[in-house]
Amino acid sequence: MTILLLLAVSVSVVATTTSCAAEQVYVAVTKKCTTMAEEESYQILRENTVVITSSPFAENEQRTDEYCLPSSAHTQYVLKLKDSARNSWMAGAWISVAGLYGNIVFKNYMTEDVEESFPLSLYYAISKQQQWKMFVTFSEIDAMWNALAFDDSTWQTVVPATITAQQTGTQYYRKQFSGVEDMAAYEIQVNYRYGVIIHLNGKEVFRDQMPFTGAVRPSTASVGGYDVYAFRGVIRPATEVLASSPNILAVELHFRYPVEAYAVEFDTYVAAVASSISSAAEKCFIYPYALSISSSAGTDADAIFDFDKASAYEAQPANLPAMVMLMLSGPRFFFNGLRVWPNAAPTSAPGSFVWYAMTLGNRFTPVLTISDALYGVNEHREFYSYFKAGSYSSYRFRFLAAASSSSSLQAFEIQPLICALEPVNVISFAASSYTVYAKYQNVNIAPSINEFSSCTIQPALPTGLRLVALECTVTGKAMTSLPPTVFTVTSRMTGALISGTFTLEVTECAHTLLSVTRSYQQSAYAESFAIRDAATEEVLLSVAYNAGQPDEQVWSTLLCVAAPKVEVVLGSRGTFWQENSFLTLDARVSGDSSDTVARLRYDALLGLPERHQLRVDWAVVPQTAWQYKMGSVYDGWQTEAGWESAVMGAFPASSNQIQLYKK
Structure with missing residues (x-):
């Protein structure tokens, strides 16, 4: 382990101790390398100034470096990941950052080619061994004791670690603290052995070794206990903490025998953690601690969450649905999101799946259901849970199908998230x-x-x-x-x-309704097409280069065309469209039936034309009105006036097999 002490904002020297001065901030950075480690590095910035640059890494090295950083406003920094070869970090390479108490405030890998920046928070809203308000009782306590507005002036003001006398009864603690803007989550850790309930701004957010549900009294005993005291807790979304006004953390400790005396072992810290996702619209913290993973089918279940962007859990279509079980080994967390990495195989990524959480009675309930999800090449996609989010200790995936039902399912990386999601108070739709x-x-x-x-x-x-x-x-x-x-x-x-x-x-389309379908393969961004009115050259539909075309996906739209003839113009940044990349035009007839007008592709090597003129008007437009007579054929029926008129689906039944129509 290397220890660095920062003496100036841009110079660091080797020190002999991990202790930092009072005006400095401790941080430990662990970097995992595979091959090409000499290309990979990181920096820590304070207010746009680089204060730490990592020393070179060796292949297959995993190294932890400790630093003492200069203080900053609310202990906020920027972590920058860099690759000198401009081709991103190798698969299997990752980085994690720990704070003063060993809590992990960041863990992720690099996906950008050259550099990727993340906010880094080392802020402790509450540190260990601070003053608390304390009250001990086994009889009565005010029902509002956990609220910010509660008057705790009669409670003792103590530093719990300094109390040597044993206490009889349930121990209650309160402390105000300040939040910080733009956080993703807060990790709350309490030193306890027996029963604990944690309240944040008047709301219960965690309980352990206590009855599963329901109100408790000072006389309520814990239902069990651990062998030793240790810091345990929960990670909660930052939306539960106010950045602009005071917050209150309230903790109650229950014991096996409330009327007996117990030593005061209480202590707590609260760490504010920033988003560990650089590109998502929401601020989300990737759960950084280990999970125990097993599966009912498929191979390499551990690869689902190993911070390796190339390893994958895989299940063949014949083995689906498949169940994958996950157990926490770190702090419990408030799950409200998942992030999926498809690598370069978006059609094999999980398309339909259900994420279950274990609730009371060891029952699993669905908290996130996803159907027909689509992905881009090497692009993360996030999924959120709003109404069923919660803190659980065990989870399950039920994988139903890959994004393409014919593909084997590959889960390269699926990361549980704690996100600062705002409450939902309106139903929104993809479009207005x-x-x-x-x-x-x-x-x-x-x-x-x-x-x-x-x-x-x-x-x-x-x-x-x-x-x-x-x-x-x-x-x-x-x-x-x-x-x-x-x-x-x-x-x-x-x-x-x-x-x-x-x-x-x-x-209603009174003309020709064209179904325009593009079957994209790789490098879709390099392929273009346009459909114009052949007479006026008015552009009816156009998809230019770099217009967000999805790789390995089928895109389609409907186009009502009044022009009798259209011109289709195909383009490519290369000499041909990828194999099986086509533009198909179908004229809709009725319902889901259609006639194919053309199936086109660009290929200069084969000498295929770039421009195609196609006649698309109907001699008789489908699903328009026809005149009819039913039941008999008689002289002059072709020219006789007074026929009735109807459209398909509205014609009356004939009394026999004779049906006459004209238009």
Whole structure:
């Protein structure tokens, strides 16, 4: 282990002790290397100034370096990961950062090519061996004792570690503290052996060695105990802590025999931790402690959470669904998110899965259900849980299918998250408004959060559409046109009514409805196409280079084309589109049936043209009105006037096999 003492903001020298001066901040950084270790390094910055640069690493080295940093406002820094070869850290390389008490405040690996920066918090909202308010009783205590507004002026002011006399009864402790802006989570650790309940701003956030649920009294005994005193606790989301006003931490310690005397062993620290994800919209802390992992099927279950971006748990389609079990070995945490790394195999990443947590009675309940998830190459994707989030000690994955149902499932890295998610008080949708084509286009309008259930909708949906109340989704195929109409969806969640709105418009296409499908493979960003009106050159649809095209995915849309002829222009940054990369144009006939107009690809090596002129108008437009007569054939029927008119699906039944139609 190397120990460095920072004497100036940019110079460090070897020291002989891990003790830091009062104005300095201790930190320990562990770096795991595989091959090409000499290319990998890290820096710690204070207010845009580099104060630590790691010394060179050797291949397959795992080294911990200790530093004394100059103090900063709220003990906030920046951790920068760097790769001199500009091709990112090797698979299996990771870095973790620990604070003064050994708690891990950051653990992750590098995915960017050159450098990647993360906020680094070494702030302790409460440190060990500080003053607390203390009250001991085995009879009565005010019901509001854990609230910020409670008057604790009559309680003792103590440093618990200095109390030598044993105490009889349940021990109650209170302390105000200040939070800090832009945190992801707070880790609360309490030194205890028997029963403990932790309250944060009046809300219970952790209990151990106590009855599972229900109110407790000072006379309530613990239900068990550990062999020794030790710091144990929980990691909670930062949204539970106020940064702009005081917070209160309240802790009650219960013992096996409340009327007997016990030594005062209480101590606590609270660490504020920053987001360990650089690109996510939400501030999330990756759970940094070890998990015990096993599986019912598949291989290498430990690879699911090993901070190695190339190793993977794998299950063949024949072995799905497969169950993977996870047990905590570190502090309990408030789970409300998962982060999935697909590596370079997005179609093999978990597409449909359920994340279960063990609740009372050793029962597992689903807390996050994901269906038909899609991924990008080497791009993390986060999933969040809002209404079923909680602190649990054991979890299970039930893997149902890969993102492509024909692929084997590969879970390269799935990281549990503690995120600073704001409470949800409105149902939001992927878009605020939707426009669909009547009779042809399947509708699937779902909330952005898939946890809502037992929904209602107002006003009534048009014919062909229905609300799936259990999932709060609108599905089906509208059969009639509808002007832009605002619909309100309402769900009852955790006892409260939550509503949201979307606007729906259903239009009729009186011309040719083209289904445009792009089957992308690798390097989709380098492929483009455009569809124009051949006569006016008006661009009807265009996807340019670098327009967010998804690799190894199928993308499609509908286009109502009034022009009799269109020109399709294909482009590529290379000399050809990737194998099995196609643009397909289908003219919709009725329902889900269609006629293929063209199936095109760009390939200069084969001499295929870049431009194609296609006639797309119908001689007779599908699903338009026809005149009809039923039951008999008579002279002059082709020219006789007075026929009735209807569209497909509305013609009456004939009394026999004779049906006459004209247009």
